[in-house]
Amino acid sequence: MQKIEAIIQPSKLDAVKDAVLEAGVDGITIIEARGHGRQKGHTEFYRGREYTVDLLPKIKLEIVVPDEIVDKVVQAIVGAARTGKIGDGKIFISPITEAIRIRNDERGPTAL
Amino acid sequence: MQKIEAIIQPSKLDAVKDAVLEAGVDGITIIEARGHGRQKGHTEFYRGREYTVDLLPKIKLEIVVPDEIVDKVVQAIVGAARTGKIGDGKIFISPITEAIRIRNDERGPTAL
Amino acid sequence: MQKIEAIIQPSKLDAVKDAVLEAGVDGITIIEARGHGRQKGHTEFYRGREYTVDLLPKIKLEIVVPDEIVDKVVQAIVGAARTGKIGDGKIFISPITEAIRIRNDERGPTAL
């Protein structure tokens, strides 16, 4: 099993979620995040004090999938999340050695 | 060392935390998350507009433990988090190659 | 590629961010977290009810870097995040098998 971590623009959440479910994923976990990268931030003013905000709101998706469908899911994410503008985000993939469904102690891919 | 990631129902946080500490874990990191899975969401109404909310509040625990106690901890989590209802959540396990305690630069399992 | 996960004190965020960028990192993802560990919490009172709060505010950084600069980045984090007091936090390292830049489908280290 592989864990797919995708950092995307918040405005793309709905689209990406649908695309991923399309691709045959059963479960997704979503986390609010802030990101710093090539995308430049913006300036805020509070009573003359200037803040350059270089941590922008992002959404992080964590999806654990069986090896077979990794590419399919990645494609789905890329397809739905891309705007072509800097800041679209990243996808990271890493191995998962075991998965357990708490409800019934199922293990392995069937637990996903 | 292994990283145990557990997604649980928010109402189970206290119970799971205690169980895990019971099992001999020293440290836990907790993150608010939203989850989509088999558990069906609910409908919300705002001035006649209907929203099906299929991202439900979840709590994600991240616990890095020495290999020896992985099973023990997993059992503890399953035991404390299970209600038997859909939505109880999942546990994912993945390898951690190195751990460092910032305070004193300790490394490896002793740093946990 | 390696994923560096660092749990630090919220007050250290700015310092750590700068240090890491110093060390040549291009992107960082930041998540609000709560941590339990050796650092003891505090007591809160609400109308006589006493709560021992043992989940303290922490900031989690996730940084995926090419293998070469892992140590450099870890040093940067440790250097900037350390106060020497209990609660400074931890760094965990794990392998990343693939990285994709959504914007242009770049893969591997160049995508970071």
Added chain:
Amino acid sequence: MRRFPRRFPFRLSIRLCLLLALACCCLPGAFAQTPASPATMADRLTRVEAAAADAKSSADNAWMLTSSALVLMMTGPGLALFYSGLVRKKNVLATMMQSFAMIAIITVSWAFLSYSLAFDSGSAFLGGLHHIFLKGVGAAPDADYAATIPLQTYMVYQLMFAIITPALITGAFAERMKFSAMALFLLLWSFLVYDPMAHMVWGKNGLLNASLGGRFPTLDFAGGTVVHVTSGVSALVCALYLGKRLGYPKEHMAPHSVVLSFVGACLLWVGWFGFNAGSALSAGSLATSAFVATHFGAAAAALGWMAAEWFKNGKPSALGGISGAVAGLVAITPAAGFVSPMSALWIGLIAGFFCYLMVTRVKSWFGYDDSLDAFGVHGAGGTLGAILTGVFASSAVNPIFKDAKGNVLPSGGLEGNWHQVLNQFVGVAIAWILAAVGTIILLKLIDVTIGLRVTADQEAEGLDITQHGEEGYDWAS
């Protein structure tokens, strides 16, 4: 710069043109006032006497309308904020809705029936039906209630009291009661408990009415027994009957936003001036002394509660400060128009300590789950205040008792009239019994019919989503 107004040169001119204006458009035959007027002095006198009475009426009405608005503000947003800040995020809207629903529901029931039940003359225990649908409640004042303001003003002002009283009870069963059950219960409660109690204490022929010669004259200036004891005691019964929230007291149930509660408490404080000073029903000096007593009582109680916390926990808390203030406001309510500023400080201080103990100690001893301490603050504070009113009432502030020859008699215990304390006990006792019995009956009734509590799952998911299909704070946006 205070006195300049009265040095104003062109004020006379204003006054004159005002006079003319008034004359032209108010007084028939006003022309009669031009120098060349043939009008007799007597006519002018009669007219100016009427004009003076009209001015006094407008002045008092201005204050009473302001007070009515302030008392509505106590329930919404005041109480709604105070309570909803104390619950968990998932119940914030449901808690607000419980107060809001009372504003909407009681307003209608008051217009249809309750006003009549409370303020129509009738038996010693309940009013009659002459005023249903507000028949006969118009612009003309009813001297028995308030001689200088339209009876309609009195009606709407009293309505605001009838709204907040049941809303206070909601603190006891927060986070676990069905919305439908809550609405039905409190509607019936206002008929069965509030209206009779209001009639007894303030209504014509009322058993406890001290100003209209009731059998047991109980001093209750602004509703210590009528509002706070009844709601507080009913709250206790509710807490006992419904049982605890799931996971209480083991689980973490800290207020989700003391910030909201703080804002609510401040608005309650401000609104309470309408509640207490407004109860003078005129803008004269009695309103002022009630205003001062109210403010002093609240401040002293806040200090009392904070001091207790400081002593016990090593630090005072914001929640403690505002809880103390509310406790003081509750306790001073029955006394506001009878006691001196210094007595008000005493009453407040005592109430601050007393309610602190009720909420922190007594509750845990008995172990009931009065979730937001509706009983600990309103029931306990109201009872204490009603008794202390009998102790501190001063004939110098408000000479309510007179002998045949019109000589002023002592008011409260400290003036030697300890008998009044007894009367206060009678009033309190009746309020306790009426509230307790009425509440039990209604809870039982609803429990066996539509049921009181939400399911365990609904309680876990939160009332906002399950009862109202909303969330208070949208995570996504």
Added chain:
Amino acid sequence: MRRFPRRFPFRLSIRLCLLLALACCCLPGAFAQTPASPATMADRLTRVEAAAADAKSSADNAWMLTSSALVLMMTGPGLALFYSGLVRKKNVLATMMQSFAMIAIITVSWAFLSYSLAFDSGSAFLGGLHHIFLKGVGAAPDADYAATIPLQTYMVYQLMFAIITPALITGAFAERMKFSAMALFLLLWSFLVYDPMAHMVWGKNGLLNASLGGRFPTLDFAGGTVVHVTSGVSALVCALYLGKRLGYPKEHMAPHSVVLSFVGACLLWVGWFGFNAGSALSAGSLATSAFVATHFGAAAAALGWMAAEWFKNGKPSALGGISGAVAGLVAITPAAGFVSPMSALWIGLIAGFFCYLMVTRVKSWFGYDDSLDAFGVHGAGGTLGAILTGVFASSAVNPIFKDAKGNVLPSGGLEGNWHQVLNQFVGVAIAWILAAVGTIILLKLIDVTIGLRVTADQEAEGLDITQHGEEGYDWAS
């Protein structure tokens, strides 16, 4: 304890020293009143007549200043909270700023020009320029508008109406309009639409002015047509002209905090007493009956909307409750001073259902994006209320029409004067046309000059950051 004030023994003494005080510092030759006074009765009478008129003036002024403050509170924080809670987090400050900017901008334009355009006598459609820069607006009252209060009080009270009206429109183009365009548009709008409409309905020689003999006497007690129809209709035009928000209706755009909206709605309710009861322009019994009608209308409408939701969704919502209350307040606005409490309940109930349908059904049928339902609530509710005013107006409550001999004539349809309903339609029609035409012209004008909408990127990032360089809630701290 209600009647004690009037039993006060030392009140006479007070009254006397008050009298002396007043005498000393108000009345020339006051000494003349000492027993030894040679002053003739006539002098004393003249003085006391002036004193009574002055007292009446102070009483009314006290209420009108309070009302002015309440109406400002409606816009800030009331409306700002109500609206900003309904938008997404990224637009919360921008939405608040739209209301706040109106407070700042309209105040200045009112002082310079608008007051004169609205309330100077002039044509039937627009006022003249005699009062620009508030020339001649001083302490002396203008009997045509309000005989007992300084004209300046009337001016500032009317200003508060001129502020909230354009602010209401902002609900239609929330989350997508440029701040600069918004400010300019609404400023011009107040000249082109609000000032003429206010003049026609309330100004001297006004075409629709029912109290100063306008050509088509339209009953509008507190601004149903002037405030709500104009703003609501303009809102609809804005929604149609600007088009939808990006992603509407597909995307998730739930209110980011119904909690904020709830607080705002409650403050609107409280402030509305100043809006409606204040429109009596005195603190007499008419203010009271407007106050009661206002409260009853709001309560009934809240129940109506919630009932509709309960029936449709199986549960009533907090947002529904407060939306209903606002709808009721809107609908009762033109009727407040003309209808009985029971009629107010009817008007409110009907408005609750009607606006529910407008907002939930009609909007989705036509598919325009009136983001915060400024039209659905204010346009629809205002129009409905204006018509119903003609139906329910009661000569018993307010005998506005008389024949030559001064006999009271029927006011509304239910009293047989269905002709009045026609007049109401005339008023409404004029408001619709004026608002629609004026709004289109201005939008076009600004569109081709500085542009109306922010860029797509800015809209996605949010107006707070792009228009104001701030965030409403700082994530980090």
Added chain:
Amino acid sequence: MRRFPRRFPFRLSIRLCLLLALACCCLPGAFAQTPASPATMADRLTRVEAAAADAKSSADNAWMLTSSALVLMMTGPGLALFYSGLVRKKNVLATMMQSFAMIAIITVSWAFLSYSLAFDSGSAFLGGLHHIFLKGVGAAPDADYAATIPLQTYMVYQLMFAIITPALITGAFAERMKFSAMALFLLLWSFLVYDPMAHMVWGKNGLLNASLGGRFPTLDFAGGTVVHVTSGVSALVCALYLGKRLGYPKEHMAPHSVVLSFVGACLLWVGWFGFNAGSALSAGSLATSAFVATHFGAAAAALGWMAAEWFKNGKPSALGGISGAVAGLVAITPAAGFVSPMSALWIGLIAGFFCYLMVTRVKSWFGYDDSLDAFGVHGAGGTLGAILTGVFASSAVNPIFKDAKGNVLPSGGLEGNWHQVLNQFVGVAIAWILAAVGTIILLKLIDVTIGLRVTADQEAEGLDITQHGEEGYDWAS
């Protein structure tokens, strides 16, 4: 529908029954008024004169009680929200508590001692002790202060000023001062700085009292020097003495919720009507002109600040808008009752620009950490306003100076009386010196005894947890 009230047919009847009512229960020997009355005209005249005076008193009292409530609302929740929104999440409750503690503490100290120190006659610098524990402060008015309202009303109204003044200072040392030290410091400060200053400007025999013939008549209608200069200057001293917050200015310390601050600012604006218009101490036309000046000053200043931001940053901010409004309210405070509406616009505009520069430029030049700009807004704005009052004061609005023959003399510089500007400087100078010296002494005193600042660890963890054992927002629930 404005004039109908005065067309009311059954109003006469009301007026008559009101009269009777009033007669029956207010006037001894009222029966004497029935036609058959033998009472002489003289008796009736005397009674009606008293009745008119009583009506005037009730009218003014209604407004002053309302104003008192409004001024309390300025501190809680107004200022508490305004300030707490500007701090970081971890200090939100502590910041609110600083304002709240002042409400509780100063109320008691005022009752015990401060009122007497401020308003008892005594020396030119400080009052005597005749009124400690409010001895002799009752229902009877004191003509030197306010001839038409109970002295107790005046006392409680002044109390609200004494509460907010020290609360304003807390903005300077936010996020780093010990709660105990804060409470003790501000309590002593009110004795050492506020009471003397209030006495000098408003008290009998006060050195600067312009209405009671002080040595250096300083015009300060509602507290520009007494409230804002003293608190602002003390704030500056505190900022300098306590030093910066850890990490200032490097670290991210943006407001945690401009939303809260926005709501607070709006409530401050609304409450300020009580503050300024209430300072007329009656509900006459002077209250109106102060009301108008207040509103105009605030609006113009908001525009001024926003314009400055727009010019400098390319966009106006919400925080800028509300900061400007508050700056304008501060600056107009001493002038409110003396200047024309147009002058008020000027004063506001200037204040908006001036305070913007103080807060954005001057502060960073000198580099002190006046965390919430208590000095930049209140100190600077108050000083500016006090001077400008001397410039713009108009004898047409308020003819305060007269020669022996009673001819009105010019008030301010623009009328040729530049000497008044000098007097204003004297008043300001005294306020600066008194505040600065008093503050240094007290800070030193407390520093060496219980200590002023929390530890670095406590500051990092936040004052909410370390000083009060709470969190403002509970993350878990």
